[in-house]
Amino acid sequence: MAWQRFTPELARKVLCRRSTNPSRTRLALRHTSTCHPLTCPTVLFITERSEIKEVMMGRKRTIDQQGILDAAERVVARDGAANLSLERVATEAGISKASVLYDFKTKQAVLEAVVERAFARDNAMHSQIEAGLESQENQTITGRVLGAKAPISDPFRNAALNLSAALVLNKPLRAKMQANQAKVIENVHRTASSPRGAQLAYLALEGLKLLENLDFHRFDIEERHRILREVLWLADVEPQERPLPETD
Template identity: 55%
Template sequence: MGRKRIVDRDAVLDAAEAVVARDGAARLTLDAVAEQAGIGKATVLYDFKTKAALIDAVVERAVARDNAFNTAMTQSLDGQGDAVIRGRILAAATPLPDDFRAVALNLCAALAQDAGLRGRIQENQKTVIGALTADAASPRGAQLAYLALEGLKLLEALDYHAWPADERARILREINWLVTAKPDGDAPLPSPKTT
């Protein structure tokens, strides 16, 4: 009979997020996570054999939480048209919590350096884009809305820009307007003026 598990896996991941927020993903150590959680390093090693496995688990949990929140918002629309993209817009009306912003910023840095972690995000994006395109009355409009929405969220997550609340709400309403747009894919790109 094995030992009874005393430490909750989520508590270890919470501690890892705190270390990522404070020190960055590159400087995360299993010792720092154990200290943050108030447990021994062996307990961290029980679930996460390496630093890479721990960071992967933090990313996996963040993606799962984001997907669950977006799914809940989509389901709250109760069968309205274009529910997948509109649910994501509704979800974006709640900005990232301040205590998760530093985690998100530092995880983005980790993703830039790790092809395996990027692969997890790429697969998730492929799934999301496929679902919103399949659900949309105007697939191109929904894709443009998604690009605008993700651009807004990325600028905020990377701490490049923050809009005042009233302007942010207006931008989200305008992104929502894009959902049913019928873009002209044949419109020419701008050309530079020749002298």
């Protein structure tokens, strides 16, 4: 519940909306002759947050949570996660800070939502690819390889780079990544004809993506496709262990 200041005319509109349950409505009129903006006749109305969203400023919100997260991603890609703020997100989205606060109370909440959405989108993309491979062995690792056929674009690379930095420094966000990776590795094992080979293939694939996403190295497209084909070959291999060389 929250106090919100309305004009008498707007209050009457709200009262009409709540006329089916008048016991929930409480009004207090305050009169003065000075007509100062803060002391002119006003109506203080106690309302649920959902109703504030609907009638505050006499208009509805014009952006949803996804739009706010889109703006946050652009800020992260351009300025880095360390420079993310509710004010910058609001400016990027073209809305007030109060509109951002309605859905996300802190910078951390925005950052966590951006990361969770990135995981959800990535997993959804791979699940869609894997659904078309249902009759094949090595379903998960094959789907992951096919999902990596195209190198990441520069705008997404910038966002991935800056989010990776945030994951390293932020324990709660890192825990989300760890849980996501544990689930992927479990699926790689579960759908593989050679679980150990598929695990090595997954490690090789993630190493390739890490080099690219952090902009440490970029392979030309022909070499990249050859690496991906070799990753698929590796998934079928039954690895053999060799003793580690002894060192002084």
